[in-house]
Amino acid sequence: MSLKDKACIVGVGxxxxxxxxxxxxxxxxxxxxxxxxxxxxxxxxDIDGFVLPGPFTIQEPLAANLGIENLxxxxxxxxxxxxxxxSLQTAAMAVSTGVAKNVLIPFGxxxxxxxxxxxxxxxxxxxxxxxNAMSEALRNYYAPYGAFAPMNHYAWIAQRHRQLYGTPDExxxxxxxxxxNHAQHNPKAYMQGKPMTMEEYLVAPMMSDPFKRFDCCLExxxxxxxxxxxxxxxxxxxxxxxxxxxxxxxxxxxADDIPNRKDIFKIGLNFAAPEAFAMAGIAPHDVDFAExxxxxxxxxxxxLEALGFCERGEVGDFAQSxxxxxxxxxxxxxxxxxxxxxxxWGMNHVAEATRQLRHExxxxxxxxxxxxxxxxxxxxxxxxxILRR
Amino acid sequence: MSxxxxxxxxxxNLHAEFYDHxxxxxxxxQQCFDCGTWRHMPRECCEECGSFNWxxxxxxxxxxxxxxxxxxxxxxxxYKEEVPYASVIVEMEEGVRLVxxxxxxxxxxxxxGIPLEVFFEDVAPDVALHRxxxxx
Numbered sequence: 001m002s003l004k005d006k007a008c009i010v011g012v013g014x015x016x017x018x019x020x021x022x023x024x025x026x027x028x029x030x031x032x033x034x035x036x037x038x039x040x041x042x043x044x045x046d047i048d049g050f051v052l053p054g055p056f057t058i059q060e061p062l063a064a065n066l067g068i069e070n071l072x073x074x075x076x077x078x079x080x081x082x083x084x085x086x087s088l089q090t091a092a093m094a095v096s097t098g099v100a101k102n103v104l105i106p107f108g109x110x111x112x113x114x115x116x117x118x119x120x121x122x123x124x125x126x127x128x129x130x131x132n133a134m135s136e137a138l139r140n141y142y143a144p145y146g147a148f149a150p151m152n153h154y155a156w157i158a159q160r161h162r163q164l165y166g167t168p169d170e171x172x173x174x175x176x177x178x179x180x181n182h183a184q185h186n187p188k189a190y191m192q193g194k195p196m197t198m199e200e201y202l203v204a205p206m207m208s209d210p211f212k213r214f215d216c217c218l219e220x221x222x223x224x225x226x227x228x229x230x231x232x233x234x235x236x237x238x239x240x241x242x243x244x245x246x247x248x249x250x251x252x253x254x255a256d257d258i259p260n261r262k263d264i265f266k267i268g269l270n271f272a273a274p275e276a277f278a279m280a281g282i283a284p285h286d287v288d289f290a291e292x293x294x295x296x297x298x299x300x301x302x303x304l305e306a307l308g309f310c311e312r313g314e315v316g317d318f319a320q321s322x323x324x325x326x327x328x329x330x331x332x333x334x335x336x337x338x339x340x341x342x343x344x345w346g347m348n349h350v351a352e353a354t355r356q357l358r359h360e361x362x363x364x365x366x367x368x369x370x371x372x373x374x375x376x377x378x379x380x381x382x383x384x385x386i387l388r389r
Numbered sequence: 390m391s392x393x394x395x396x397x398x399x400x401x402n403l404h405a406e407f408y409d410h411x412x413x414x415x416x417x418x419q420q421c422f423d424c425g426t427w428r429h430m431p432r433e434c435c436e437e438c439g440s441f442n443w444x445x446x447x448x449x450x451x452x453x454x455x456x457x458x459x460x461x462x463x464x465x466x467x468y469k470e471e472v473p474y475a476s477v478i479v480e481m482e483e484g485v486r487l488v489x490x491x492x493x494x495x496x497x498x499x500x501x502g503i504p505l506e507v508f509f510e511d512v513a514p515d516v517a518l519h520r521x522x523x524x525x
Contacts (some may be wrong), residue, residue: 121464121465123393123466124466136402136404139396139398139399140398140407141404141430142476142488143396144395144396144398145476145488145490146395147464147473148464152458152464156458157456159457160456163456163500202405205461206464206473209459259455260485
């Protein structure tokens with residue numbers, strides 16, 4: 001059996017995306033969750049399943065705060081920024097088999113106030129390290145040699161790609177500019193009202209070569225949530241259902257160490273993309289838009305190749321052709337993405353794709369029928385959802 | 390207030406064995422006793438043949454530059470005075486790759502494939518880290 005069109009995204013909601021307005025993570029998650037549940041036309045007590053992307057939200061207090069007496073299914077997904085899209089797969093499995101009826105997928109954190117990268121790496125801040133798939137490599141083989149954060153680790157992949165294929169800075173800039181331009185239309189975007197030119201992008205300070213300042217995503221506080229129900233139930237809910245037509249997760253090998261991959265450009269999405277496209281029965285160029293996980297600009301370029309929009313090494317030309325902007329062939333991150341809307345582990349990409357397919361997005365892709373959402377997390381885990389109206 | 394020092398590896402599991410050799414200024418990697426496959430990071434068994442038997446075999450110490458990033462924004466306070474510095478990946482003759490730092494190479498000289506060899510720096514009484522420098 002395939003998961004094709006068995007489950008739908010029926011509700012989306014979020015908090016405001018801010019910096020420094022401290023609220024507990026639980027409060028953020030509850031606000032976004034209640035918004036998403038109301039958007040679906042459901043009551044909190046209708047939720048009977050949780051898929052929890054990442055480590056920050058615990059099921060028991062979440063259920064208690066929402067008044068969910070009968071929680072029939074709950075699971076955590078630990079794939080970093082790929083967790084949001086992977087959660088759609090797990091939720092689709094749960095609702096299509098009847099394990100749960102309505103699954104809530106909430107993500108929230110104080111990504112600026114409590115968890116900014118510069119704070120996490122400063123021992124004076126005393127932020128306890130989290131044990132995860134990356135911990136052993138990080139503390140034994142990367143950090144003792146000065147490489148602390150994703151900005152450094154992904155830069156190794158980007159640098160080799162760039163050296164081999166000559167990708168120009170302007171191609172990375174096209175990703176940054178598309179996100180920034182699209183954010184100007186989005187009242188929720190942290191970067192609304194702050195447009196950027198290619199010149200401003202190019203002269204920004206270097207962070208971890210080849211990543212300059214505007215190649216790196218925002219750090220924000222906030223939460224975003226979606227609700228997934230079976231395709232049958234979705235027909236009776238508040239909005240036109242958005243169908244999960246193709247869905248897959250993928251992991252690079254080995255997933256816990258970047259340097260020792262035979263092919264360092266083979267990321268999780270290389271495994272996930274063929275499966276999700278095959279499930280949906282479409283080709284990459286059939287989609288009307290793409291919400292691509294954009295923790296760093298070059299990570300978007302690597303994913304465009306992994307998705308099959310162009311051959312390996314050709315993404316520089318692909319990006320520079322202007323295709324990535326609204327009004328062209330493949331608008332990306334129509335809300336502004338992590339680079340210019342907010343960083344909530346890509347849950348905002350799922351929410352935006354859903355609104356696009358309902359035809360209620362602030363920067364609407366006219367007449368869109370089909371879109372994709374990717375996730376990228378940890379050391380290159382990946383996931384792909386093909387969504388349709 | 391004590392000075393903030395750079396992070397050093399944790400003494401844990403097989404990783405402690407890798408760094409015990411580094412302490413003696415030896416770069417050794419696991420080589421499968423049964424099929425001869427080299428591996429790094431250290432792991433419990435061979436991905437090729439499943440054997441739990443291995444030797445810590447000496448590396449030739451020679452490799453080539455596989456990739457790098459020049460870090461301009463220090464994320465750890467102990468690196469504030471170091472920036473910009475290069476964090477690099479070296480591909481060893483044995484086929485395994487490791488993250489390290491370079492000595493005596495300007496950032497302008499960095500290019501894929503330049504030949505490198507290992508040396509060690511004692512960074513704490515019982516900890517030595519590998520470094521690489523250019524060979525021609």
